Structure formats: structure tokens, C-alpha cells
Amino acid sequence: MDNTQTIQPYKETFSIRRFARRNGTQIGIISVFFALWITFIVSAPNTFLSPMIYKAFMSTIPFFAIMAMPLTLAVIAGEIDLSFTSIMAMGMIIFILVYDATSNVWVAFLAALVTGLFAGFLNGILVVKLGIPSLVATIGTQFFWRGAVLVLSQGKSGTLVYTKESLLRPILVGKIGGELPMQMIWLIIITIAAWALLNRHRFGAHIYLIGDNENSANLMGINSGAVRIIVFSLIGVVSAFAGVIASLYVTYFWPSLGDGYLLRTLASVFLGGTSVFGGTGTILGTFIGAFIIGSIEAATVAVGLTGFWTKLIYGFIIVSSVAMHAFLRKRLK
Amino acid sequence: MTNRIEFKNVSKCFGEVEALQGVNFHLGQNEVVGLLGDNGAGKSTLIKILTGYYQPTGGEIYFNGDPVEDLTVPRARELGVETVYQERALAELQTLWRNIFMGRELTTSFGFMNVKKMQAETHSLMTESMGFTSTAVTPNSAIQTFSGGEKQGVAIVRALYFDADIIILDEPTMGLSLKETRKLLNFVRGIKAAGKSAVFIDHNIFNVFSVADRVVVLDRGTVAGEFMTSEISLDDLMDKMYRIAETGSFEGEVDEGFSEGK
Ligand SMILES: Nc1ncnc2c1ncn2[C@@H]1O[C@H](COP(=O)(O)OP(=O)(O)O)[C@@H](O)[C@H]1O
Numbered sequence: 001m002d003n004t005q006t007i008q009p010y011k012e013t014f015s016i017r018r019f020a021r022r023n024g025t026q027i028g029i030i031s032v033f034f035a036l037w038i039t040f041i042v043s044a045p046n047t048f049l050s051p052m053i054y055k056a057f058m059s060t061i062p063f064f065a066i067m068a069m070p071l072t073l074a075v076i077a078g079e080i081d082l083s084f085t086s087i088m089a090m091g092m093i094i095f096i097l098v099y100d101a102t103s104n105v106w107v108a109f110l111a112a113l114v115t116g117l118f119a120g121f122l123n124g125i126l127v128v129k130l131g132i133p134s135l136v137a138t139i140g141t142q143f144f145w146r147g148a149v150l151v152l153s154q155g156k157s158g159t160l161v162y163t164k165e166s167l168l169r170p171i172l173v174g175k176i177g178g179e180l181p182m183q184m185i186w187l188i189i190i191t192i193a194a195w196a197l198l199n200r201h202r203f204g205a206h207i208y209l210i211g212d213n214e215n216s217a218n219l220m221g222i223n224s225g226a227v228r229i230i231v232f233s234l235i236g237v238v239s240a241f242a243g244v245i246a247s248l249y250v251t252y253f254w255p256s257l258g259d260g261y262l263l264r265t266l267a268s269v270f271l272g273g274t275s276v277f278g279g280t281g282t283i284l285g286t287f288i289g290a291f292i293i294g295s296i297e298a299a300t301v302a303v304g305l306t307g308f309w310t311k312l313i314y315g316f317i318i319v320s321s322v323a324m325h326a327f328l329r330k331r332l333k
Numbered sequence: 334m335t336n337r338i339e340f341k342n343v344s345k346c347f348g349e350v351e352a353l354q355g356v357n358f359h360l361g362q363n364e365v366v367g368l369l370g371d372n373g374a375g376k377s378t379l380i381k382i383l384t385g386y387y388q389p390t391g392g393e394i395y396f397n398g399d400p401v402e403d404l405t406v407p408r409a410r411e412l413g414v415e416t417v418y419q420e421r422a423l424a425e426l427q428t429l430w431r432n433i434f435m436g437r438e439l440t441t442s443f444g445f446m447n448v449k450k451m452q453a454e455t456h457s458l459m460t461e462s463m464g465f466t467s468t469a470v471t472p473n474s475a476i477q478t479f480s481g482g483e484k485q486g487v488a489i490v491r492a493l494y495f496d497a498d499i500i501i502l503d504e505p506t507m508g509l510s511l512k513e514t515r516k517l518l519n520f521v522r523g524i525k526a527a528g529k530s531a532v533f534i535d536h537n538i539f540n541v542f543s544v545a546d547r548v549v550v551l552d553r554g555t556v557a558g559e560f561m562t563s564e565i566s567l568d569d570l571m572d573k574m575y576r577i578a579e580t581g582s583f584e585g586e587v588d589e590g591f592s593e594g595k
Pocket residue numbers: 347350351352370371372373374375376377378379
């Protein structure tokens with residue numbers, strides 16, 4: 001076939017039905033978002049009509065939403081990672097130890113990121129080279145890194161006030177114009193980067209392909225092992241980054257840092273429409289999913305329920321969104 | 334003239350299973366070789382070694398007379414091999430254009446994809462080579478909505494798009510209608526006419542006989558024999574295939590009656 005001839009650009013005629021069919025899950029999650037939002041406003045107008053609550057969301061949601069982005073890539077590739085909450089803390093304890101040795105927050109920051117990268121890489125090796133299912137491998141490393149943090153910190157918390165003197169803190173968790181939290185900017189940057197990687201880069205195309213049919217991808221020359229290792233490494237480095245911003249925000253380190261984020265991060269990904277069976281999922285879905293998850297805690301309290309309800313609701317969201325995918329898959333078969 | 338591809342004493346084991354044992358095989362310049370053999374004879378295994386997907390357990394592989402070690406799928410492609418695998422190697426949930434360009438996406442810079450170009454190329458392939466006429470199917474349609482024949486068409490067109498000069502077809506007529514099968518056989522004749530080479534695997538001995546210059550018969554992991562189609566009649570070839578299936582040898586005595594518990 002002659003590939004040199006100029007090809008007519010392809011322009012698809014727009015059809016609403018086709019658009020709806022292709023973007024069904026994204027339209028679904030956006031509808032859920034607005035439905036919930038209206039419900040919140042109606043049931044707790046004092047809270048949800050004040051800008052205060054939205055400022056609060058922008059400061060706290062990025063801590064886990066940032067990690068939900070590379071986690072989305074892993075789930076699309078047919079994998080899972082449960083160790084990232086411990087990697088957050090592991091990166092941070094290395095930050096503290098390196099700062100103690102060098103008195104340089106930038107070197108400490110870099111060391112934290114490298115630690116995260118290494119921890120993620122290790123997950124990738126366990127899964128790809130040793131063939132351990134990622135669910136099991138990352139439960140293992142979750143305990144391992146948490147244990148390492150406890151040993152290294154002697155279980156003690158510590159202050160990070162020294163970071164207030166450096167530029168690192170305002171860059172990571174400062175407020176633009178005293179209003180817009182920097183972590184929200186970082187979330188937007190990481191979201192756009194993840195989106196571009198997934199949808200516009202060949203690496204992202206390979207993520208979808210191996211999650212869809214790994215055997216086909218391998219037959220067509222895609223090195224699925226390398227793709228997986230890179231995805232786990234990305235989760236590692238981003239988790240360490242999230243650990244640093246979550247700690248610098250409160251200028252405080254605590255050894256159980258990250259513990260509360262596991263459920264929220266996973267729920268954001270699954271609620272966002274990424275299939276636990278691999279091969280489908282979107283960054284936009286995860287982004288909206290994270291904001292729904294992040295607002296549920298505030299909403300339950302504002303509506304007058306106790307905080308105990310939030311875990312139940314997160315759990316319900318995970319089970320029902322995963323069940324929905326299982327149901328859709330059965331119907332398609 | 335040197336052979337495009339030559340296997341010397343190639344073996345492949347999957348644990349206990351010896352899928353290929355000391356196979357010698359070659360594909361000449363501008364030659365179409367038909368591979369015949371029962372299910373499990375090792376045809377697909379031989380193909381996957383040739384495309385770099387499996388590493389052989391033993392033996393040597395030559396491309397254009399040069400030994401090639403550690404053949405990989407991308408390397409085999411550089412050497413001009415394109416393949417339609419028996420299992421089709423498609424990703425059902427992905428769009429048509431992502432399937433066509435699977436593993437070798439067209440990029441602009443830094444690995445970023447040229448999505449517009451791939452969609453345009455796919456669209457022209459659809460209308461020119463795949464014969465899709467329905468407007469419901471677009472380059473952005475997911476493969477899972479296609480019929481079996483259409484999926485097979487995608488796998489075939491994908492292999493032809495990249496302008497390779499060695500084309501491997503592993504049971505490509507599976508799931509095709511009679512008309513589509515005829516079109517495919519003409520494709521294979523076109524490969525020959527264009528001066529390229531092909532390996533063609535099919536369960537239907539008529540199809541193989543009608544396009545191949547030479548037929549290689551595999552039996553339980555070994556080459557049982559080979560014949561030039563110009564030197565043997567279809568009847569004789571069928572008779573030999575039957576003997577192989579019954580006795581494991583071309584010369585074996587065949588019991589013409591209905592035997593029990595064979
Ligand atoms: N990946 C594999 N793992 C284990 N055994 C395999 C594998 N692929 C093929 N085999 C075995 O090797 C033999 C040859 O298979 P194959 O090459 O697919 O035969 P054919 O294509 O001629 O039907 C069969 O016994 C098959 O079960």
C-alpha cells in the first residue's frame with residue numbers, strides 16, 4: 001500500500017447518540033456530581049452556599065486526588081496498588097532524615113521523591129518479574145514500608161517548622177493571593193499531565209491496550225512488563241510528592257501519615273468510571289470522582305450525620321461502582 | 334539466491350510439551366509456503382518464533398542468510414515481517430484506529446501520537462481496503478461492535494498496511510464467508526505478484542493448494558514432508574495428508590475399513 005500519498009483528513013460527523021454512547025460513563029459521573037451537589041445545597045444550604053467550604057475542598061482534596069491520577073493508569077492497565085499510602089510516609093521520613101543530615105529542604109525533597117520512585121519501581125518488579133498479583137504484592141509492601149517508617153521514626157511524630165523558612169513550602173502548599181491553595185494548582189498540573197500521557201502519548205495507548213488484552217499487545221510488540229513497571233514507579237513518585245505536601249501543609253510529620261487516604265483514593269478512581277477489569281477509564285472521571293468523594297465527608301457532617309457514616313458511604317461507592325462494571329461486562333459478553 | 338528466512342534445527346518446549354523438535358524450514362524469495370498439519374502440530378508455534386514472540390529453546394534462525402539471535406517482535410518487523418495471528422491480536426474495547434496502529438502508533442515528537450493522521454489513515458483503509466460502507470462504523474468505533482469477519486478484516490488490513498515483504502497468515506480464513514475467503518486468497522496471490530513472500534496456514538487444503546508454491550507438512554512438532562504444488566496433484570496431497578493423520582508417515586498402510594477405538 002502506498003503510504004506516501006496525502007490522505008484526506010478524517011472528520012467525523014457529529015451525532016448526539018454516538019457521543020452519548022462513547023462518553024456514557026463520563027456523562028454519568030458528571031450527572032451524579034451535579035445531582036449530589038444540588039442535594040447538598042438543598043439539605044445544608046448554609047454550608048454549601050458559602051465559599052468557605054469550596055476553599056476547604058481545594059486545600060484538602062488534592063492530597064489524595066493527586067495520587068488517584070497515576071492510580072487510574074494502573075487500574076486501566078489491569079493492576080492495583082494498595083501501598084501508596086505507606087509510600088507517602090516513607091518518602092516523608094526520608095525527607096526528615098535527609099534534612100537532619102544536610103539542612104537543605106531541596107535535597108530532602110528530592111530524596112523523598114527518589115524514595116517514592118524506588119518504592120514504586122520495587123512494586124513493579126514484584127508484579128512483573130516475579131509474577132505476584134499486584135493486589136498481594138502491594139498489600140505486602142504497604143505493611144513493609146509502614147513498618148520501615150515506624151522503625152525509622154521510632155513511632156514518633158515531628159515538627160517541620162523549619163520548612164517555613166524555605167521557598168519550598170509556599171511553592172507546594174502556599175496560597176496564591178491568599179486564596180487559591182498551591183496544592184490545587186499541583187493537582188491541576190498533574191491531572192493535565194496524566195491526561196496528556198494517557199490520551200495523547202503512545203505510552204498511554206499501551207496502557208489501555210495491555211489492560212484490554214495483554215496477549216494481543218505482546219503479539220504486536222508492546223513490552224507490557226516495562227509499561228507496568230513505569231506505571232507503578234509513577235504512583236510511587238507521585239505518592240511521595242503527596243506525602244510531602246500533606247505534611248508541609250500542617251508543618252508536621254506523623255508516622256501514620258497517609259492512612260486515611262487509601263479508601264478515598266480508590267473510591268475516586270472507581271467512582272470515576274475506571275473499570276476494575278482494565279482497558280477503560282478516564283482521568284476526567286477520576287478528577288470529578290475525587291471531588292465527590294472529598295465533599296461527602298463534609299456533607300455527611302453538614303447534614304447532621306456523624307463522621308462514622310463516611311466510611312460506610314465510601315465502601316458503598318466502591319462496591320456499587322465496581323459491581324456496575326461487572327454487570328455491564330456481563331451484558332456485553 | 335539466499336532464503337528470506339531459514340530455520341535450522343529449531344526446537345521449542347513449553348515445560349514438558351515439545352511443540353517443535355529439530356525443525357528445518359525455509360521461505361524463499363518471492364515464495365508462498367503453505368503450512369499444513371493437524372491441530373497442535375506446532376504451526377502457530379513456528380510462526381510465533383518467526384515473528385519474535387517466542388524465543389526458541391534450540392536451533393538457529395537466519396534472515397537473508399544472516400543469523401539472528403534474540404529475535405523480538407519489533408526486530409522481526411524491522412526485518413520486514415508482518416503477521417495475521419490466529420488469535421487476531423486485537424483489543425476489543427479499543428477503537429479501530431488504536432487497533433490498526435497497535436504497538437507502532439504514529440508519533441510527532443517525544444512519543445506524542447499523531448491522532449489525526451492515524452484516524453485519517455484508518456478511514457481511508459476502511460473505505461479502500463476493508464470495504465466498510467456503513468456510516469455507523471468510524472475509525473473511532475470500538476472493535477467489540479464488529480462482526481467476526483470484520484475483525485478478521487481488521488487484522489489482515491493491519492498486516493498489509495505496513496508494506497512488509499514477508500507476510501505471515503495464520504488461519505486467516507477462519508470466520509470468513511466464502512466471498513471474503515476468495516478475496517483473501519486473491520490478496521495472497523497479490524503478495525506473490527508484488528514480488529513478496531508469504532507463509533500461509535489454513536485448515537482447508539484446497540485454499541493452501543491454490544495459493545502456495547510449496548507445502549510443508551508439520552506433524553507433532555516435526556516436519557513430516559514437503560511438496561512443490563507444481564509437482565503433486567491435489568488428490569495425491571490429500572492422500573498423503575490422510576496417511577500422515579492415520580499413521581504418522583506418508584508411506585504408512587492405511588486401513589480402509591472403519592476401525593474401532595482408534
Ligand atoms: N503458550 C503455550 N504454552 C504451553 N503449550 C503450548 C503453548 N502454545 C502451544 N502449546 C502447545 O504446543 C503444541 C503446538 O501448538 P500450536 O503451535 O498452537 O499448534 P497448531 O497451530 O499447529 O494447531 C500444542 O500441543 C499446544 O498445546
